[in-house]
Amino acid sequence: MNRKGETTAETPEGDGPGRMKIVHIVYLIAALDVTWLFLQSSVTPYLAKKLGFDTLLFGYLQTMVGIIQLLGGPMFGRFADLFGARAALSLACAASVVYFLLLAIADNPAMLFIHKVPTVFMHVIPVSQMVVADLSEPEKRADALSKLGLCFGIGMIAGSTLGGHLITRYGETFTACVGAVGTAFTLLLVLKFIPKTTKAQAPRTNTESEKKTTSVFNVGEITRLMKFPGVTPTLVVKIIAGLPSGIFQVMFSILALDFFKLQPEQNGYLMAYFGIVQMLVQGGVIGRFTVRYSESSLLLLSIGVSSLVGLAQAYMLNVFHLSLIIIPMIFSLCLFGVITDSMLTKSVPSSDTGTMLGLCASVQSLLRTVGPTVGGFLYVNYGISSIGLMQFFVNIAVFVYLLQRRLKQE
Template identity: 30%
Template sequence: MQFLCAPILGRLSDRFGRRRVLVASLAGATIDYLVLALTDTLWVFYLARAVAGITGATNAVTATVIADITPPDQRAKRYGWLGACYGGGMIAGPAIGGLFGGVSPHLPFLVAAALAGITLVLSASLLRETRPPGSNGSHAQQPGTAKRTAVPGMLILLAVFGIVQFIGQAPGSTWVLFTQQRLDWNPVEVGVSLSIFGMVQVFVQAALTGRIVSRIGETRAILVGIAADAIGLIGLALIASTWAMLPILAALGLGSITLPALQTLLSRRAPEQQQGRLQGTLASLNSLTSIIGPVTFTGIFALTRTNADGTLWICAAALYVLCALLMIRETCASRRSR
């Protein structure tokens, strides 16, 4: 549902304002978690999840607000901070869920509803509208507007964003399976490795992304991130000992600069009155890769685990070659058009 509705909500934020859409999304999340906490019926559970997907524009609208209030040369830093917030949530969320889930399977959802409700109240009372003055999205309805507002190279950048998000599903969906088979890790070792990776990623996005982008630019930062992540993935394919995981986690962590830099480049290219539309499209691509990525990479692992269990990492790293070629092509085309 988020894949289908995120672009619509992004366009609604261009037309009616960021604050309204964000408040509606947080209200949907709060209701969703309350229903999940109270229901014992499976179809109600799915219905609540569908409602949360329909109203799930918090990521897209938050990124749009950052684009509205941040000068272009500072966006990479703030998108890095935003990514660090997501990473912090991925570290703290499972711990909170496990802690309260040990008391009752309903309690984590009540805690989530309370947190979403607090965020809803804060957003409704403190957040000011950030949509650029005079922008109401009406341009999207005018004949011939699509041709006037088309941005050269945008489709290539969107393709790179989608591929990078798709590659990111490989560790998320197969980390436990692979490390248990290749390194014979137990659940504690798996959990520690994921926590270390999360902390490295938070540090890189919060402290390094803005500095790297400001020094070498978005395009080079994207290429550096692609190279670092590809090295980390190849390292996973070859890993033979637990200690070798530390430099691999460092490389994968450095690779996390790719998405904030790419998001910054995309936001620079998009007109100010279409920032919501752009971020909605990015959120939709993220959801799409979250649907097809786990099935693809776990399928590859299932087919190759007996004789070549590192194949999935080689396949993921090979996709980065395509990303690099697309980025180089887009950069050359952009320079020729100036």
């Protein structure tokens, strides 16, 4: 607000429609970012195969991405809290442009590894979650975050379908160039429509801003969030219960090639189907559940369903089985992610939502770091059933623990 009480483009304050316009633009930016992400996911496995990557080397590539984003997530979240949504989203989109340009010129294994370096800044989704969390009421936060997941489904459909067609007809290099142009367009949207900050707080003096700038890489400022009530237990559950399903996700590109024997276009159609299911779940189911039931009950439900999904994965034999399993799998993943993110952002002050969501993103990066190594070992030595059985037993153990703790509290 300016001194006369009028809303400016630099703050989120003002009437509901003004806030909702920003949120809707963020939804569009998130959908576009996921589109280019899945466009890339269509390119990398087949390009890696052309360059002579085996399952182990491709696992190392995935692990590298996980480590980079694991280190960058909390720092980038802190950057978003200090410098605002526009600066953070601009940096993330600019890094994506560089990422796709490097992918377009990758003609040897070393370049394929180098092109992953910009992922340290590629955190559009956590920043989008921060904006939605900042501009939504606490009681409606889970529903607002679930709609962001709907954008993920749209992007998955568009990116996977487009990527499969482009690779089949024009090759990996052209597809990567399309991704670079698309991310550049997303950057223009950020610069045009996203306000400098989405946090309702008083302006700081130059001295305060300089002092805060030096704390971007202050690990203590990030780890102090762990001291807030409920943060550490929820993060631990997020890591342990999310690890098995995370392993399946990071291994899926290899499974599509090696186990299901899918061609690029077929893989694109399958991923588009996943996106349709996610859209239906996020748009028509998750929001209604968050309104009617408590977050603790929904957390138990998501983990229970995930354990059953793991058991089903252990015995699937073909793509048809997978297409049936994917419905409860996406339901459990979406519900688990929305509920844990909502619980964690409610546990910290609004000034720290970006950092908290950065930590949440680092949990996913941690899973991507250990997932390829663990998943590759299990798949090569014990087959695909071992990944599903691990998910079943781990999630059952977490479910029983949470249920016992809830009964004691009641």
